[in-house]
Amino acid sequence: MSLSPDVCKKMYTTMWRIRLFEEEADRQTNLGNVVGTLHMYCGEEAVAVGVCSQLRPDDYVLGTHRSHGHCLAKGADSSAMMAELFGKATGTCGGKGGSMHIADFSLNMLGANGIVGAGIGPTTGTALASKLRKSDQASVCFFGDGAAARGTFHEAIMMGSLWKLPAVYVCENNQYQQWVPRKNVAVIDSVADMAASYAIPGVSINGQDALEVYEVAGEAVARARRGEGPTLIEARTYRFYGHSLGDEQQYRTSDEVEKWKSDSDPIQILGATMQERGWLTDEEDESIQQQAAAEIKQAVEFAEQSPWPTAADLETDVTSHSVGASS
Amino acid sequence: MKTMAFNEAIRSALHEEMERDESVFVIGEDVSTHGGPYKVTEGIPEAFPGRIFETPIAEAGIVGIGVGAAMAGMRPVVELMYLDFVTCAMDEVVNQAAKMRYMTGGQARVPMVIRLPCGIGRLLAAQHSQIMESWFMHVPGLQVVVPSTPADAKGLFKSAVRSSDPVMFFEYKRIYTSKGEVPDGDYTIPIGQADIKREGEDATVVAIGPMVQKSLDAAITLEDDGYDIEVVDPRSLSPLDVDMICTSVRKTGRAIVCGEDSTFAGAASEIAAMISENCFGDLKAPVRRIGSPHVPMPFSSELVKHVVPEKSHVIDAVNQSMAA
Numbered sequence: 024m025s026l027s028p029d030v031c032k033k034m035y036t037t038m039w040r041i042r043l044f045e046e047e048a049d050r051q052t053n054l055g056n057v058v059g060t061l062h063m064y065c066g067e068e069a070v071a072v073g074v075c076s077q078l079r080p081d082d083y084v085l086g087t088h089r090s091h092g093h094c095l096a097k098g099a100d101s102s103a104m105m106a107e108l109f110g111k112a113t114g115t116c117g118g119k120g121g122s123m124h125i126a127d128f129s130l131n132m133l134g135a136n137g138i139v140g141a142g143i144g145p146t147t148g149t150a151l152a153s154k155l156r157k158s159d160q161a162s163v164c165f166f167g168d169g170a171a172a173r174g175t176f177h178e179a180i181m182m183g184s185l186w187k188l189p190a191v192y193v194c195e196n197n198q199y200q201q202w203v204p205r206k207n208v209a210v211i212d213s214v215a216d217m218a219a220s221y222a223i224p225g226v227s228i229n230g231q232d233a234l235e236v237y238e239v240a241g242e243a244v245a246r247a248r249r250g251e252g253p254t255l256i257e258a259r260t261y262r263f264y265g266h267s268l269g270d271e272q273q274y275r276t277s278d279e280v281e282k283w284k285s286d287s288d289p290i291q292i293l294g295a296t297m298q299e300r301g302w303l304t305d306e307e308d309e310s311i312q313q314q315a316a317a318e319i320k321q322a323v324e325f326a327e328q329s330p331w332p333t334a335a336d337l338e339t340d341v342t343s344h345s346v347g348a349s350s
Numbered sequence: 351m352k353t354m355a356f357n358e359a360i361r362s363a364l365h366e367e368m369e370r371d372e373s374v375f376v377i378g379e380d381v382s383t384h385g386g387p388y389k390v391t392e393g394i395p396e397a398f399p400g401r402i403f404e405t406p407i408a409e410a411g412i413v414g415i416g417v418g419a420a421m422a423g424m425r426p427v428v429e430l431m432y433l434d435f436v437t438c439a440m441d442e443v444v445n446q447a448a449k450m451r452y453m454t455g456g457q458a459r460v461p462m463v464i465r466l467p468c469g470i471g472r473l474l475a476a477q478h479s480q481i482m483e484s485w486f487m488h489v490p491g492l493q494v495v496v497p498s499t500p501a502d503a504k505g506l507f508k509s510a511v512r513s514s515d516p517v518m519f520f521e522y523k524r525i526y527t528s529k530g531e532v533p534d535g536d537y538t539i540p541i542g543q544a545d546i547k548r549e550g551e552d553a554t555v556v557a558i559g560p561m562v563q564k565s566l567d568a569a570i571t572l573e574d575d576g577y578d579i580e581v582v583d584p585r586s587l588s589p590l591d592v593d594m595i596c597t598s599v600r601k602t603g604r605a606i607v608c609g610e611d612s613t614f615a616g617a618a619s620e621i622a623a624m625i626s627e628n629c630f631g632d633l634k635a636p637v638r639r640i641g642s643p644h645v646p647m648p649f650s651s652e653l654v655k656h657v658v659p660e661k662s663h664v665i666d667a668v669n670q671s672m673a674a
Contacts (some may be wrong), residue, residue: 083422117455128457133421138445144414145446151415152422155375155401162418175441178411186403340456341490342515344542344589 026237028302032311034076034233035297038068038290039315041092044101047319048091048108048122052268056327057108061122064092066263069289070195071096073236074163074256077244083131083149083162085142087195088123089262090135093165097132099125105322111329118332119340131160140166140173143192147179150188150253159248163191168257169200171214180253184221189247191240192255195230197262202274215257223253230258231287234296261287351533357390357526359500360465363507364390364427366536368398371425374511377403377412378429378465387431388467388526409435413442413464420462421450425511432478433468433520447516448491463510463517469560469610470658471523476646481611483558486518487588487620493541494587494617496520498562500530502585505539513541522559522610544591546598550580553604553668556595556621557581561608561640561659568664577672587617595621596628603634606667610658613641635674638667 045065051057064071067089075084075096086093094104099115107114107125114120115127126134133149136142146164153160170176171194183190194214198205211217218225224246228235236258243254261283265272272280297303338346354362368374375398376391382404385392395402405412409430416426430436436443443464450458470479486494495510495517497503503521510517547562548569557565562583569579582598584590599605605625607618622637642657 083418085418115455116453116457119455120453124453126454126457128454133418133458134450134454136446138441141414141441141446144411144442145418145421147411148415148418148420148426149422150418151403152419152424155373155419155424175410175414178406178408179414181406181408182411182415185406340452342451342493342589343513344493344515 026234030076031293031297031302034072034237035290035293035303036311036315037072037096038233038293039312040101040318041068041071041095042290043315043319044095044104044322045091047323048105049268051108051323058110059121060267060269061108062089062267063262063264064089066283066289067195067197067230067260068092069233069236069293070193070230070258070260071165073233074193074240076237077240078161078163081131081160083133083146083160085133085146085149085164086135087142087166087170088135088137088139089167090125090165091122094125094127094132094135097127098130099127099132101318102322102325106326106329109326109329110331111326112332112336113325113329117336140170140175142166143170143175143179146190147183147188150183150190151186153189154186159189161189161191161244161247163193165193165195167200168194168196168198168205168209168214170194171217172208180221180223180255183253184223187250187252189250190253191243191247192253194255194257195260196257197260199262199266199274201266202270204274213257215255218255223255225255225257227257227259230260231289231292233289233293351531353529354500354532355527355529356500356503357388359504359532360507360521361390361392363504364394365397367508367511368394368401373423374425374427375401375403376427376429377405377416379405379407379431381429386429388523390465391429409438410442413439414446416462417442417446417450417460420460421458425461427463427465427511429465431467433466433482434477434480436464436466443492444489448489451515452491459514460516461514463519465519465521467521467523469522469524470647470654473649473651473654475649479647483520483587483609483611483617484615484620487617491515492588493517494520495541495585496559496587497585498525498559498583500528501532502539502545504532505537506541506585509538509541512538517541520559525560528563539585541586542589542591543586544582544584544594546580546594547583548579548581550578550602552578552602553606553671554580554582554598554602555664555668556605556607557583558587558609558617560610564661565608565664568661568668571661571665572668577668579668584621590621592624592628596625599625599629600632603632604671605629605633605637606640606664606671607637608640608659608664611641612644613639614644616641635671638671640664640667
C-alpha cells in the first residue's frame with residue numbers, strides 16, 4: 024500500500040482515537056468506573072497505527088498487556104472496548120477479560136495478553152496456520168523490549184524463520200521493562216540486532232514516526248505474503264504514562280518524560296508532516312479531534328448504560344462442557 | 351474387531367483423523383524420525399507430507415505455536431516427548447491454551463491435543479517418569495483424558511482431536527505395547543464418560559490408567575475370597591463422570607480409588623473426596639486411596655518397586671474395606 028493523503032488522514036485519526044480513548048479510560052479509573060489497572064499506550068500510537076494500516080482485515084494481530092492501541096488500530100469498536108474496561112456484559116469479552124485480555128476475533132485481533140512475551144509463540148502459530156492453508160494472511164505480533172528477554176522470543180522466532188512463516192515480529196522498545204530501564208538489564212542495545220541469530224532481517228526504526236513505521240511494516244508484510252519469512256522490527260518509542268496506572272515512576276525524571284512529550288509526540292509529528300505537505304488544514308485537524316472526542320464520549324455512555332454480567336455468566340465459556348455451551 | 355497395541359491404536363486414530371480433516375497436523379520433537387519415540391507417528395510423514403513439523407527442542411515455542419494455530423482454526427496434535435517436559439511450557443498450557451476461551455468471552459477456541467507420554471517406562475528416574483494428572487485437573491479450561499485400553503485410546507483420541515477445547519492426553523508409557531481388541535471403522539468415545547470395566551456387587555474400585563488392568567487382575571484373585579468387585583475407569587479426569595462413579599459406589603457401599611500418581615493431592619484424592627461428599631450415607635467403610643508415596647521417582651529398581659502400586663495393593667485395600 025503506497026502512502027496517500029487518505030491513508031495518512033486515517034492514521035492520524037486513529038492515533039487521536041487511541042489517545043482520547045486512553046485519556047478517558049484514565050479519567051474513568053479516577054472516577055472508580057474502571058477498576059484493576061490500565062497499561063497505557065499513549066506515546067506509542069504510531070507503532071500500532073503504522074503497522075496495522077498495512078494489514079487486511081483477515082490478517083492476524085496479537086498484542087501485549089498494553090494493547091488498547093493495537094485493538095483500535097485493527098478496527099475494534101471503542102464502545103465495546105470501553106464496556107470491557109468497565110467489566111460490562113457488552114464488552115468485547117463480556118467482562119471476562121478486561122484491559123489485559125481485550126480481543127476481537129471478528130477482526131482477527133486475537134487478544135492482548137497478560138503474560139510478557141506470550142503472544143510470540145501463538146503468532147508464529149497463526150502464521151503456520153496460514154502456511155498450511157496456503158493463504159497469504161500475515162500475522163503480526165506486538166511485544167515490548169522486556170519480551171525480547173524471554174525464551175518464548177527465541178523459541179518462536181527461531182521456528183518462524185525455520186519454516187519461513189508469514190510473520191512480522193514488532194518489538195515496541197519503550198526503553199523500560201516495567202520499572203527497569205532497558206539499558207540496565209539488556210546486553211544488546213538494539214533488539215533488531217537479535218534478528219541475526221534467526222537469519223531474518225532486523226530493522227530498527229523511529230517508532231514515533233508513523234510514516235517510517237508504515238513504510239517498514241509495508242515491506243515486512245509484503246515479504247511475509249511472498250512466503251519469504253518473518254521480519255523483526257524494533258520500533259524505538261516511549262510511554263508517556265508509567266508502566267501501569269498508579270506507577271510513581273521514580274526510575275525516570277519528569278524532565279525526560281516532558282521532553283519526549285514535547286519533542287516526540289507521534290501525533291504532533293504526523294500532524295506537522297501532513298500540514299507541511301498540505302494534507303491537513305487546521306479545520307480538518309479540529310474536526311478530526313472533535314469527532315474522536317464525540318466517539319469516546321459515546322463509548323463511555325454505552326459502557327455506563329450497559330448491563331453487568333450476572334452469576335449465570337460465570338461458568339459459561341470455560342469449555343464446550345460449560346453450562347449452555349455450543350461447541 | 352482387530353487386535354492392536356495401545357500405541358498402534360493412537361496412530362490409527364491419528365491417521366484416520368488426518369485423513370478426515372485437513373486442519374489436523376502434528377508438531378513436536380523427533381516426530382518424523384523413526385516414527386517418534388514411541389512409534390505413534392510412524393508412517394505419518396509419508397502419508398501426510400507437509401503436515402508434520404519436527405521441531406527444535408523448544409517446548410514453550412511448540413505449545414505456543416499450537417495455541418496460535420488452534421485459534422486460527424487448525425487442529426494441532428502436539429507431542430511432548432515426555433510429560434515431564436510440559437513444565438517447560440506451563441505458561442502456554444495454563445495461561446494461554448486453557449484460558450483463551452474464557453478470557454475472550456467465548457470468542458476463542460483452542461482445539462489442540464497435547465500428547466503426554468507419562469509414568470514409568472524404562473527406569474529414567476525423577477525427570478522422565480511423572481504423571482501430574484491433578485495439576486491439569488486443577489486448571490479450568492483443560493480436559494484431562496487418561497485411556498487405559500487400546501480401544502478407549504482410539505475412541506478418546508478421536509474425540510480429543512474433534513473437541514473444540516484443549517485436551518491433555520495422558521499416555522502411560524508402560525502400556526504402549528499392551529494389546530487389546532479395537533472396533534473396526536470410525537468410532538468415538540465421548541470425553542467425560544466413565545466406563546464400567548467389570549460389574550460387581552461388593553466394592554467399587556475406581557482405577558486410573560494402568561491401574562485398571564491391575565484392578566481387573568485383582569478382581570479375579572478376589573473372586574476366590576468370594577468378593578465381587580466392580581471396576582470403574584473414569585477415562586476422563588476432567589470433566590469427571592461423577593454420576594457413574596457415585597452410582598456404582600451407592601450400589602456397592604465401598605470405594606477404593608487408585609492411580610499410579612502420588613496419593614497426596616493426586617487425581618485419586620479428588621475422586622475420593624467427591625465420593626465421600628456425595629455417597630457418605632451409603633458407605634459401609636471409609637473410602638480408600640491407592641497411589642505412590644510422595645517422593646520423586648527414584649532410579650534404582652529396588653527403590654522403584656516401592657513406588658508404583660501393583661495388583662497386590664488393590665487386593666489389600668479391598669480386603670481392608672471389606673473387613674471394615
